Structures are given as C-alpha cells and as structure tokens.
Amino acid sequence: HEGMITLKDLRRVPPTIIPVFFDAFMNLSRFVEHESRTSCLQRQLAQLSMRALPKTSFEDVIQMRIEFLASLPNPWSEFADLEYAALLNDHEQTEQNYDEAAAADSSVDVAAA
Numbered sequence: 001h002e003g004m005i006t007l008k009d010l011r012r013v014p015p016t017i018i019p020v021f022f023d024a025f026m027n028l029s030r031f032v033e034h035e036s037r038t039s040c041l042q043r044q045l046a047q048l049s050m051r052a053l054p055k056t057s058f059e060d061v062i063q064m065r066i067e068f069l070a071s072l073p074n075p076w077s078e079f080a081d082l083e084y085a086a087l088l089n090d091h092e093q094t095e096q097n098y099d100e101a102a103a104a105d106s107s108v109d110v111a112a113a
Helices: 007-012 018-026 028-052 058-071 075-112
Strands: none
Touching (some): 028 058
C-alpha cells in the first residue's frame, strides 16, 4: 500500500493532530485556520522569548512561555463564544424580521380601513 493512507497510519496519528489531519483533506479553510493559528502563536512565543532572553534566565523564559500559553483561551471556549455570538445574531435577525412583518401587517390594516 505504498503511497496510500491506511487505517493503521491513521491510528498512529496523535489524537491532538487528528482534527488538523482530517481538515487537510475535508475542509481546506479550517486547515488554513489551524495553520495560521499555529504560526501566529509561534511568532508570539518567539517575540516573547527574544524580548526576555538577554536579561532573563532560560528557566524564567520557559516559565513565561508556559504562563503565556496557559493564559490563552482553550478551543472549547473559542467555539462556545462563536456559537453564542451566532445564536445572538440569529435571535436579533428573527426579532427584526418579526418587527418588519408586524409593521407591514399594521400598514395593510390602515390601508384597508
């Protein structure tokens, strides 16, 4: 099976990499999102290290990097925030449509009278 991906190959992929792996084949925009998030995070960590290294010990820089990573929102929180914003947007759109329909109904009633 040279040149082919098998189930055995998929089972060897670390669980944290599986979403990125499948997005590479199934959802290109999400794959690009994974890649850009990773590269952005790497740049931020590099900048943090470069600013701190000349005057800070290596152990302290490692601790700063750990604290920085711990301060980032986890993917579940990001997902929940996005879904909540979408839910609010849908609710507002439904209310606006209802208000417009009610206004149209009242103008039809006035015209008929």
